Amino acid sequence: MAVNKIPEKKSQRREAARQSLREEILAASRDIITQEGFAALTMRKLAERIGYSPATLYLHFRNRDEIAHAVSRTGYADLLKTLSSITEKDRGKPADRLRSLAKAYVRFGLENPQTYALIFMEDPAYLAAVFAEPAEDDPAAACYSLMLAATGDLLAAGMRPPKAGKPARAVTAVELTESLWASMHGIVSLKLTCPAFPTAPADLLTEVLIETMLRGLSAATAKK
Amino acid sequence: MAVNKIPEKKSQRREAARQSLREEILAASRDIITQEGFAALTMRKLAERIGYSPATLYLHFRNRDEIAHAVSRTGYADLLKTLSSITEKDRGKPADRLRSLAKAYVRFGLENPQTYALIFMEDPAYLAAVFAEPAEDDPAAACYSLMLAATGDLLAAGMRPPKAGKPARAVTAVELTESLWASMHGIVSLKLTCPAFPTAPADLLTEVLIETMLRGLSAATAKK
């Protein structure tokens, strides 16, 4: 029947245009989200900004959530960049690295409120998907690995974590990482949804948290 | 002119009916929210459930947010009831009381997900209002006082909190309370928005958090 006589050249052009428009949609979405928040990302507004009709958006994305999903990915990539810039330059003690990481995490949240709100508070499907079937190249998974490595190093440096669970046993690096992460997330998310509530500034709360926990972890070991 | 000939009796009846309908609206709202979440609380659905037209709702509440606000209040009252049931019966050491409070807080969030999401994640205006001009009888403010008292007792019992801030100084009870609260909130809110992410169960994370922090606070004091 029909012989595919190398239609790749032309198809490539089409495909390139497709990708280009797709990226344009995502760029506009990022703009709107970072400026006005995820709720302000309406399909009509987005379509108008890129000069197409709303229906066109559905030729490139299944629905609004899929756009959020794609934007989330770059959000996690941004977070990863922030965190890895810490681990790369900080070659000091594990405790100091964790301190820096915590501060950087919270600062990222406060400096990119709309992005943080999207990836951790409004698009839970992304995180859920990552932990449902872990992908190697996912930026969110990379963030997790990075944090896990930091607490792992801390424990390996001779810390004695408290016991927990039933029956009581030593806390694992995973549990410690997730406790820390959740705590940092609490500081950020609370500040983002209600700037008035934690009356103390976020960076101070972070310091209190990390210092107290570090002391709690090193309590059993000899000082200095 | 017209003499107001004691129209109070009749007015009272009217007023009673008004209040009754108002309460009916709120009861229906609570039902919908606890069952389907705040997003499912639409004015039309709410109106239909109580047998009135949507426009009637606006005779009793300025808008949907005001309904959320009223429902939030009872949500905080519920939380307060949970927390104060702890402080009343627990006459043990401050550390144990704080342990119980933390567990109860997290449990409340997980057992009343829609309510928790409403009062801490979807209706920030309420908390903002409380901390803008503190009202004595507000249940949210009472929750705060309760937690503050617990950490205050803990510090008074001889704990030596770590130093923080610039210049470094001893952490205050307020800062410690808010750090703890934010951390617990992080555990709850993360679990609610994404059950998959903190892979460890919430109560275990809570235990890790509270045990580590307690050790961090008592690190400088003699053991036992």
Added chain:
DNA sequence: AGTATAAACTGAACACTGTTTAGTGAACAT
């Protein structure tokens, strides 16, 4: 009693939202 007045209530509309579908026009492959 009847009547004036005030309160309660509603139908219908407005301006939005995400999403679908039928139909048009242009670019491509043969």
Added chain:
DNA sequence: ATGTTCACTAAACAGTGTTCAGTTTATACT
């Protein structure tokens, strides 16, 4: 030149919160 495929859009659908003119009902006064 023709048949096919792809890109695109206007219009509609079913929702949303909210407003307002108009109607019904209950109260107040003579």
